[in-house]
Amino acid sequence: MSPVPDFVLEIREMIGTHPLWLPGVTAVIRRDDEILMVERADNGAWTPVTGIVDPGEEPAVSAAREALEEAGVVIRVDRLASTSVMSEVVYDNGDRASYLDLTFACTWISGEAYVADDESTDVRWWPVDGLPPMSDSMSQRVAAALSGEREARFTS
Template sequence: MRRKVGTDPLWLPGVTAVVRRGDELLMVRRSDNGHWTPITGIVDPEEEPAVAAAREALEEAGVVIRVDRLASASVLPEVVYDNGDRAAYLDLTFACSWVSGEPYPADDESTDARWWPIDALPPLSAHMRARVEAGLADEREARFHR
């Protein structure tokens, strides 16, 4: 695709899986920037977003999850990668529950994966904090950012 569009921005659907186990939250340390985040990823063509969230949890951290609800929908600011490629993401954040498996960095996208106490999470960007808060909220309806 990049051969056709060059570094022009791509509009991509992404997912964030806020995975809870009791009073703990699953976090991975990204290999590209060292930041701790919940599970994130891009939805494959023709893949349902909730299926993508569960797939990403297994691929990135080796855990099986249940996707409980859509927690929020938001557009993230454009990202410019080191090679000049640009992308903008529609993020669908899901509240998820742990089913089985102990986390580990299951692919090269992360260097660590572990449970963090919800009341002692590592520093998060404002966008990531909003996704975590939506995923942990005791709400039925999704949050739509305006």
């Protein structure tokens, strides 16, 4: 499975490398005192499960779908933890995109985590107090999901 959804490839055929504005999700999946993290195949970074929302798809449904597709786990999406906008990304092929990220606090329900697609090279549970190094953006998303706050954080 390609990490780029078919609908994005179709749009790219029409607009080339012009900037795209895409909704994305981050699923911070908790199992007791552990967080599920994936090691990304494209850059080697450890992150929670992430993905692009399909056209017409509810973002919480997208988060659950991505967890199953990327890590083979069934989750419950508990709440919206934060929203943020990522700076424009320019890919090696020249494609440009900006993402509206919706981060969800999630709970593991079932399934043994494994690398379920070609977007990751490793999938594992990490202790909440011993997470691998990650970008500031990802650290903020995880912190928002673990905060226990009822309201979503809106970052600027």
